[in-house]
Amino acid sequence: MSKYDWNKEVDRIGTSSFKTDSKKVKDILKLNSYDDTIYLWVADMDFACAPEILKVLHDRVDNEIFGYTYKSDEYNESIINWYKRRHDIDIDANDLIYSNGTVAGIRNIIRALTDEGDGIIIQEPVYYPFATQIKGTNRKIVSNKLLCDFENNYSIDFIDFEKKARDRHNKIFMLCNPHNPVGQIWSESDVKRMMEICETYDIIVIADEIHCDLIRKDAKFVSAYNLYNGDKMILATAANKTFNLAGLQITNFVINNMEIRKKIVKYTGDIFVNPFAVEATIAGYNEGEEWVKELNEVLDDNFDFMEEFIKENLPKARFNKPEGTYLALIDFRDYGLSEAELLCKIADEAHVILEGGAMFGNSIEGFVRLNAACPKHVLEEALTRIADIFKQ
Numbered sequence: 001m002s003k004y005d006w007n008k009e010v011d012r013i014g015t016s017s018f019k020t021d022s023k024k025v026k027d028i029l030k031l032n033s034y035d036d037t038i039y040l041w042v043a044d045m046d047f048a049c050a051p052e053i054l055k056v057l058h059d060r061v062d063n064e065i066f067g068y069t070y071k072s073d074e075y076n077e078s079i080i081n082w083y084k085r086r087h088d089i090d091i092d093a094n095d096l097i098y099s100n101g102t103v104a105g106i107r108n109i110i111r112a113l114t115d116e117g118d119g120i121i122i123q124e125p126v127y128y129p130f131a132t133q134i135k136g137t138n139r140k141i142v143s144n145k146l147l148c149d150f151e152n153n154y155s156i157d158f159i160d161f162e163k164k165a166r167d168r169h170n171k172i173f174m175l176c177n178p179h180n181p182v183g184q185i186w187s188e189s190d191v192k193r194m195m196e197i198c199e200t201y202d203i204i205v206i207a208d209e210i211h212c213d214l215i216r217k218d219a220k221f222v223s224a225y226n227l228y229n230g231d232k233m234i235l236a237t238a239a240n241k242t243f244n245l246a247g248l249q250i251t252n253f254v255i256n257n258m259e260i261r262k263k264i265v266k267y268t269g270d271i272f273v274n275p276f277a278v279e280a281t282i283a284g285y286n287e288g289e290e291w292v293k294e295l296n297e298v299l300d301d302n303f304d305f306m307e308e309f310i311k312e313n314l315p316k317a318r319f320n321k322p323e324g325t326y327l328a329l330i331d332f333r334d335y336g337l338s339e340a341e342l343l344c345k346i347a348d349e350a351h352v353i354l355e356g357g358a359m360f361g362n363s364i365e366g367f368v369r370l371n372a373a374c375p376k377h378v379l380e381e382a383l384t385r386i387a388d389i390f391k392q
């Protein structure tokens with residue numbers, strides 16, 4: 001029996017929602033929207049927030065003043081306790097640095113800790129704003145491309161990784177685990193090996209593990225934070241992702257190197273926290289565990305459904321169930337369309353908006369990324385529409 005309603009469709013019209021705005025979709029993806037379009041792209045969820053969070057936000061509004069707000073002890077402790085309980089990570093409150101979102105924080109970190117022209121290692125195909133921040137700050141993208149086998153299972157090219165870490169021009173490694181968009185969780189031994197290489201060559205690690213609470217029932221996640229023995233680790237944690245609060249922009253970096261913290265704060269100045277972010281974080285981390293448990297069960301169920309559905313109805317598509325995140329990568333290359341044709345066909349004929357693989361780099365053109373964090377009947381409707389257009 002569910003405590004929460006995972007079938008509820010929340011109308012986002014009139015909320016300036018990026019995901020469901022036809023103009024944004026046209027500008028960014030060059031795709032058309034229709035009255036009945038289903039938007040399964042940007043990585044926020046279509047589930048209502050936990051009522052435990054909604055309650056404190058309502059109460060906060062009733063207080064009527066939204067003045068300058070600091071990170072209270074309760075705020076820090078809620079993060080510390082969550083990460084200890086769920087991931088066995090010991091965090092000191094002094095090590096927490098707040099940021100208005102993860103991407104903004106990564107950009108600031110790059111600027112604070114490196115110089116123009118320095119190399120930043122990423123593992124493409126990967127969440128494309130990593131590359132955008134590197135390019136946007138005039139640093140150099142150094143791609144340790146993931147290896148892919150015939151079944152679309154990805155692995156790390158360690159020889160290339162070490163070669164790139166050894167290069168003195170390269171200063172930061174951005175780890176993405178669980179990995180967006182390939183959906184895999186790197187094994188403990190893989191993460192340990194990457195961390196040892198970074199320690200050896202004095203590479204700063206930004207461990208973007210913000211999907212770490214969204215993992216499948218049989219998957220195991222071990223944080224790089226616990227496998228790293230150097231002194232240049234920056235761990236990104238985000239209530240944003242776990243509790244579907246992307247618009248509140250709540251990221252906390254954990255950095256136990258004081259010199260690194262000082263450099264970042266010198267660059268950004270002190271940042272006040274948004275009062276809603278404070279309340280939502282405390283409520284989510286202290287009272288949201290049951291909601292996250294159910295959310296993961298719903299995602300398990302959605303992905304099980306998807307796997308069966310695709311096998312039966314889209315026989316030429318290939319889909320590996322992700323171990324983490326709520327994002328599914330589906331290989332449509334055997335349908336023989338260019339990626340642009342594929343996305344337009346799905347948008348114009350099925351009225352479903354998806355993202356293409358090309359933007360994530362490293363030859364996953366012809367794949368689509370589908371955000372499955374929506375009520376199951378919505379996912380079913382979207383997949384049925386897509387299957388129908390490929391039957392014709």
Ligand SMILES: Cc1ncc(COP(=O)(O)O)c(C=O)c1O
Binds near residue numbers: 100238
């Ligand atoms: C790996 C990864 N990092 C960062 C972000 C964005 O985080 P934020 O909204 O906190 O900037 C996302 C969003 O999907 C993501 O998948």
